[in-house]
Amino acid sequence: MPLPITGGAWPPEDQQTIFRTLEEWQAWWSGDLDLLAKVYSGRSVRPSFQSRGGVMGAVRRFWHGQPQRGNQQSTKMHVPLAADICQASSDLLFADPIKVTVDNTAAQARLDEILADGFHSTIATAAEISAALGGTYLRVVWDPSLVDHPFIDSVDADYAVPEFRWSRLIAVTFYFQLETRGRTVYRHAERHELDGDIGVIYHGLYQGTATELGSQISLDQHPATQGIAVDAEGRVDTGTPGLAAVYIPNVLPNRRWRKHPVGRNLGRSDLDQLEPLLDALDEVYASWMRDIRLGKARILAGRTALDDHGPGNGASFDLDREVFEAVNVPPGAVKDQGLDVEQVQFAIRYQEHLETAKEWTRLILRTAGYSASTFGEASEARVATATEVNSRDQRSENTRDRKSRHFETSLQRLFAKLLDVDQAVFNGPGRQGLPVDVEFPDGAQDSMLEAAQTVQALYSAQAASTQVRVQMMHPDWDQAAIDEETKLIMNEFSLSDPDTVGVDGGGLSSSFTPLDADAIRDGALNLPDEGE
Numbered sequence: 271m272p273l274p275i276t277g278g279a280w281p282p283e284d285q286q287t288i289f290r291t292l293e294e295w296q297a298w299w300s301g302d303l304d305l306l307a308k309v310y311s312g313r314s315v316r317p318s319f320q321s322r323g324g325v326m327g328a329v330r331r332f333w334h335g336q337p338q339r340g341n342q343q344s345t346k347m348h349v350p351l352a353a354d355i356c357q358a359s360s361d362l363l364f365a366d367p368i369k370v371t372v373d374n375t376a377a378q379a380r381l382d383e384i385l386a387d388g389f390h391s392t393i394a395t396a397a398e399i400s401a402a403l404g405g406t407y408l409r410v411v412w413d414p415s416l417v418d419h420p421f422i423d424s425v426d427a428d429y430a431v432p433e434f435r436w437s438r439l440i441a442v443t444f445y446f447q448l449e450t451r452g453r454t455v456y457r458h459a460e461r462h463e464l465d466g467d468i469g470v471i472y473h474g475l476y477q478g479t480a481t482e483l484g485s486q487i488s489l490d491q492h493p494a495t496q497g498i499a500v501d502a503e504g505r506v507d508t509g510t511p512g513l514a515a516v517y518i519p520n521v522l523p524n525r526r527w528r529k530h531p532v533g534r535n536l537g538r539s540d541l542d543q544l545e546p547l548l549d550a551l552d553e554v555y556a557s558w559m560r561d562i563r564l565g566k567a568r569i570l571a572g573r574t575a576l577d578d579h580g581p582g583n584g585a586s587f588d589l590d591r592e593v594f595e596a597v598n599v600p601p602g603a604v605k606d607q608g609l610d611v612e613q614v615q616f617a618i619r620y621q622e623h624l625e626t627a628k629e630w631t632r633l634i635l636r637t638a639g640y641s642a643s644t645f646g647e648a649s650e651a652r653v654a655t656a657t658e659v660n661s662r663d664q665r666s667e668n669t670r671d672r673k674s675r676h677f678e679t680s681l682q683r684l685f686a687k688l689l690d691v692d693q694a695v696f697n698g699p700g701r702q703g704l705p706v707d708v709e710f711p712d713g714a715q716d717s718m719l720e721a722a723q724t725v726q727a728l729y730s731a732q733a734a735s736t737q738v739r740v741q742m743m744h745p746d747w748d749q750a751a752i753d754e755e756t757k758l759i760m761n762e763f764s765l766s767d768p769d770t771v772g773v774d775g776g777g778l779s780s781s782f783t784p785l786d787a788d789a790i791r792d793g794a795l796n797l798p799d800e801g802e
Contacts, residue, residue, distance in 0.1 A: 272503050273443075273459055273474040277483025280445075280457075282431055288533050291526065292403055292428040295539045298352040298548055299402035303334070306348070310335030310549075332546070333553040347556050351631065352402070352548055354645060355540050355638050359401035359520075362644070362670040363677065364394040369709040370685060376699035377689055381706070384419050384688065396424035397677075400520045403427040405537035407442065408680070409462070409515040410508075410688050412695055415497075419698070420691045422684065425515075427536070432517060434535040439517045440464065445483075448494045453479055458495050462515040469508040469687070473498050510690035516680040521639070521672060537676070540638045547637065551630040558623035565618040639669035674710045681708045712745070736760065 281289040297305040310332035338344055367390045372378050393408075400406035405427050412420035425444050433441040441463040448456040454477060461472040475495050478484020489495040489504070500506055508514050519537025526542060527533025541548070576585035635642050644666040685706040693700035721743050728734040734742075737756045744752065 271463065272505070273461055273472050273486060276485050277476055277478065280478065280481060280483045285431060285532060288527065288530070288536070289428060294545065295402050295404070295541050296428065298541050298545065299356055299399075301348045301350050301353060303346050303348055306334040307346070311337075332549050333556075334549055345556050345560060346552075347559060348552055349548075349555050351551065351634060352541050352544070355635070355640065356398045356401040358640060358644055358666075359540055359669075359673070360394050360398035362666060363397050363673060363710070364390065366711040368393075368681075368711070370681075370706060371709070372685075372689070372701050372706045373704050374699070374702055377701045377704070380419075380692065380698050381685065381689060384421060384692070387417065387419075387421060389422055392422060392424055396518075397673075399424075399426050400518065400537070401540045403520075404524070404539040404542070405517060405519040407444070407515055407517050408684055409444075410684065410691050411514075412691065414696075419696055420688055422688065430517075432532065432535070434532065437535050439513065439515075439535075441513075442515055442517065448475075448492055450480075455479055455484070456492055457483065458492075462513050464513060465507075467511045469510060469512050469514045471506040471508065471514060473500050473504050473506065508687075508691055509694040510687060512683065512687050512690075514687060514691070516684050518680045519676050521669070522676070544634055544637055547630060547634045551627065551634065554623060554627050554630060558619075558627070561616070561618045561620075561623070564616045636665070639665060641666045678708045678710065682706050 279286075293305075294309050297309050334346065370381060370385060372381060396406040396408065403426060407425040407427070407430055409423055409425060410420050411423045429444050429446060431443045431445065432439055441461065443459055443461040446458045446460070448458055450456075457476045457478065459472075459474040459476060461474075463470060463472070473489060473495065474486045475489050475492055476484045477487050477491075489498055489500070498506075519535075520540065521538045524534060524536055524538045526538070527536065578585045632642055635645065641663045643663055682705065685708070686701060689698065689701040689706070692698035725734075725739045725742055728739060728742075736759055737752060740755045740759070741747070741752050744755070747755070
């Protein structure tokens with residue numbers, strides 16, 4: 271279905287609730303104090319109990335939404351814990367590159383070449399924004415004037431208007447704001463849909479306002495869309511099956527929009543339900559800073575302790591002065607005579623604020639689905655083993671596994687589309703109908719020493735071949751590197767059978783044959799008597 275000639279409200283009326291929430295999550299992730307104030311201005315949270323007289327008690331307003339009083343200096347501050355959570359989510363998933371394979375040599379070489387061109391940075395960035403906004407879109411794009419292959423680009427959730435059927439994405443329109451001239455806003459619309467089973471893309475340029483999409487105009491009327499090659503309907507045919515875009519939810523289900531026709535298919539942000547907690551944490555730190563400001567030492571000096579600088583020149587108090595002129599007053603009556611000098615220094619409630627902040631942080635991380643140790647909150651003096659790390663970070667690992675399953679399924683479809691488009695547009699080798707596999711690296715991995723001890727035990731038990739042991743020591747190596755290392759080990763120790771090792775003159779020899787248990791039982795072997 272081509273793009274409409276005239277658009278309606280922006281954001282679309284049926285999704286304005288979604289876009290408002292996305293703006294709220296964006297504010298927390300970015301840490302923009304002005305945006306937080308705008309989002310929460312006049313908004314309240316947590317209704318209080320109902321009084322006996324039936325009058326609803328005052329509701330608690332978001333601290334970030336409370337206005338400044340008069341000319342008072344702003345005391346607002348923001349602790350970037352929301353951003354830390356989103357970054358940790360991305361690091362857990364993509365700190366190490368994922369493994370993408372297809373069972374075809376030419377297709378694998380082409381895929382490696384394409385993905386080496388910035389894909390891993392793109393997916394890590396998309397994962398962080400996905401944690402903030404509840405999901406992300408990835409699309410296959412190509413531009414022969416830039417590179418000679420298609421590549422993968424990400425689109426944030428607050429640019430998209432999706433359409434779902436049976437919880438599956440069947441179409442999506444991306445709206446990119448290009449420019450604002452006075453009250454006029456130019457937007458580029460990019461719609462992905464299916465024509466039969468073939469993926470097609472429609473491009474349109476709209477001239478509207480901040481709240482209206484406006485009317486469609488020619489793509490040539492803005493520099494950002496002038497170079498897009500489309501047919502008379504504004505369409506680009508991918509020539510391959512499937513959409514050229516996928517939606518990857520962050521976490522499911524979506525608690526907030528369970529009954530919304532579109533929102534129920536969208537992912538849940540890591541910040542969902544954390545907004546009041548994050549607001550309270552910021553208020554705790556602001557109160558702590560207020561104690562520090564008020565706790566600065568101040569001196570109150572009586573008029574007689576000031577140095578008079580003459581008419582019209584005021585008076586001052588010299589903090590470095592050690593001796594003051596004698597005053598004819600009785601001992602002990604200095605304060606009564608006005609020569610009083612007092613220090614004012616309020617207590618800084620360090621421990622109270624610290625413990626409160628720790629508790630709020632712990633609650634926020636737990637609600638978001640992460641272990642405190644992921645953020646360095648449970649450090650130990652000694653180096654923990656991989657098993658201990660997994661046990662301590664179990665909640666984070668469970669969250670990572672849930673997210674990786676969403677990414678794995680969508681990336682498999684997207685990589686297949688990538689190779690198909692490469693074949694159709696750039697005459698690439700294609701995947702020959704073969705599936706593309708995606709494998710995420712393990713979370714916590716054993717140290718080299720722990721792996722070596724495991725390999726030694728397997729060798730002593732004759733339970734694993736040299737090739738398997740090499741693979742265990744180097745899980746990140748490909749098969750060619752494993753085979754080469756196995757061959758080097760066999761040559762170094764002169765092994766015809768790498769698991770048949772004997773001792774000959776203090777060195778290793780291939781002449782040793784392992785004892786045959788059956789032969790020993792049958793007495794076929796002449797074993798030396800005890801003491802020989």
